[in-house]
Amino acid sequence: MTDPQTQLVKLEGAGVRKGAEWLVRGVDLSVSPGEIITLIGPNGSGKSTTAKMALGILTPSEGRAVRVPGLKVGYVPQKLTIDWTLPLSVHRFLRLTNHLSVAECTKALEQTGAGRLLNAEMRNLSGGELQRVMLARAIARNPDLLVLDEPVQGVDYAGEIAIYDLISEIRSTMGCGILMISHDLHVVMAAADQVVCLNGHVCCRGTPSDVSKDANYQALFGARAGAALAVYEHHHDHVHLPDGQVRHADGTLCSACPGEHHDHVHDEPHKQTDLSNAG
Numbered sequence: 001m002t003d004p005q006t007q008l009v010k011l012e013g014a015g016v017r018k019g020a021e022w023l024v025r026g027v028d029l030s031v032s033p034g035e036i037i038t039l040i041g042p043n044g045s046g047k048s049t050t051a052k053m054a055l056g057i058l059t060p061s062e063g064r065a066v067r068v069p070g071l072k073v074g075y076v077p078q079k080l081t082i083d084w085t086l087p088l089s090v091h092r093f094l095r096l097t098n099h100l101s102v103a104e105c106t107k108a109l110e111q112t113g114a115g116r117l118l119n120a121e122m123r124n125l126s127g128g129e130l131q132r133v134m135l136a137r138a139i140a141r142n143p144d145l146l147v148l149d150e151p152v153q154g155v156d157y158a159g160e161i162a163i164y165d166l167i168s169e170i171r172s173t174m175g176c177g178i179l180m181i182s183h184d185l186h187v188v189m190a191a192a193d194q195v196v197c198l199n200g201h202v203c204c205r206g207t208p209s210d211v212s213k214d215a216n217y218q219a220l221f222g223a224r225a226g227a228a229l230a231v232y233e234h235h236h237d238h239v240h241l242p243d244g245q246v247r248h249a250d251g252t253l254c255s256a257c258p259g260e261h262h263d264h265v266h267d268e269p270h271k272q273t274d275l276s277n278a279g
C-alpha cells in the first residue's frame with residue numbers, strides 16, 4: 001500500500017449491487033501519482049464497475065470510494081457512443097466535452113504521437129489512431145488520474161506494445177496516476193506496478209510477477225498466462241516511441257528496423273494471451 005497522504009483515489013471494501021446481484025464486492029485499491037495499477041479478470045468480473053466506482057460514476061453500495069478534493073480525471077471509456085455516419089473531425093471531437101484551444105488539441109495529439117491527425121475524420125481512423133486520439137482527449141487537461149478502460153481495443157500486437165509504452169511515458173512525463181483495465185495480460189502486466197485480478201471480488205494482487213505465479217490467478221487463467229508474461233519480459237529490451245522510432249536498451253534510436261523487434265511475436269503468436277474468453 002502506498003502512503004495514504006499521496007493517494008489520488010482509494011476504494012475500501014467497495015462493492016456495487018444492482019437488485020439482488022452483486023456486480024463486484026469487497027474491492028480495496030488505491031492509485032497514487034506516478035503509479036500504474038492494472039485491473040485484469042475475465043469478462044464480467046467487475047473491472048469496469050470497479051473503475052466507475054473509482055471515477056465516481058457509480059456509488060458503492062458497500063464500502064467507500066475516496067478521491068482527493070479537486071481531483072482532475074481523464075477517462076477513456078470502453079465504449080464510445082458516436083454516430084459514425086456523421087462527419088466529425090478529430091479536433092472537433094477533442095473539443096466536444098472540453099473547452100480546448102486548437103493549440104491545446106495539437107499539443108495533446110503530439111503527446112500521443114497523433115499530431116498529424118488534427119484535421120482527420122474520426123470515422124477514417126485506424127484502431128491504433130483512434131486509441132491515440134482517445135488518449136489525447138483524456139490527457140488534454142493535465143489530469144491527476146487517468147482511467148483507461150481497455151486502451152488497446154482494435155489495435156494489433158505491435159501497436160499494443162507501442163500504446164503501453166506511450167502510457168508509461170505519459171505516466172513519467174505527466175506524473176499522473178493511472179488505473180487501467182485490460183484483457184491483454186502479457187504486455188499490460190509487464191507495464192504495471194501493481195496488478196489487481198478480479199473475479200467478482202479481488203482474486204489476487206501484487207506485482208505482475210507475483211500475480212503470474214499466484215495459485216488463484218493460475219486457477220483462473222491457467223499457467224499459460226504466466227508463461228506468456230515471462231516471454232514478454234525476456235524479450236522486451238526496447239521502447240516504441242510515439243513517432244514510430246524504436247529506442248533500444250542502450251539508448252540508440254532506429255527507425256528502419258521494426259521487423260527485428262518482434263521476433264517473439266512473429267515466431268510465437270500463440271503466446272499472445274487474450275483473456276477475453278477466460279472464465
Ligand SMILES: Nc1ncnc2c1ncn2[C@@H]1O[C@H](COP(=O)(O)OP(=O)(O)OP(=O)(O)O)[C@@H](O)[C@H]1O
Nearest residue numbers: 018023024041042043044045046047048049050078
Ligand atoms: N448497470 C448494470 N446493471 C446490471 N448488471 C450490470 C450492470 N453493469 C454491469 N453489470 C453486470 O455486472 C458484471 C460486471 O460487469 P463489468 O462491466 O464491471 O465487468 P468487466 O470485468 O468490465 O467485463 P468485460 O471484461 O466484459 O468488459 C457483469 O456480469 C455485468 O453484466
